[in-house]
Amino acid sequence: MPSLFTDLKDLYADAAKATEMGKAFAEIEKSLADSGKFPGAADKEAKAAEVRVYALNLLAYHKVGSDSHCALSQRMTFDFARRCLL
Secondary structure, eight states, X not given: OOOHHHHHGGGGGSHHHHHHHHXXXXXXXXXXXXXXXXXXXXXXXXXXXXXXXXXXXXXXXXXXXXXXXXXHHHHHHHHHHHHHHO
């Protein structure tokens, strides 16, 4: 089964779609961090911290923005994952 990012990569050919994906990934991550829920959801995720790691991973691989943003997101993903596992 291909990864979600593999399924999304063709959308990066359209700059507007790539920008919107970046906004969506950031909104999802922020909502999970702030409330443990997806944007607009009524119920908290049972494993919100784990789901947030996946959202941070999408941000880390997101191709729009500077290389430093990608490196920062990737570092945040690994740091957060390590804290969740300890």
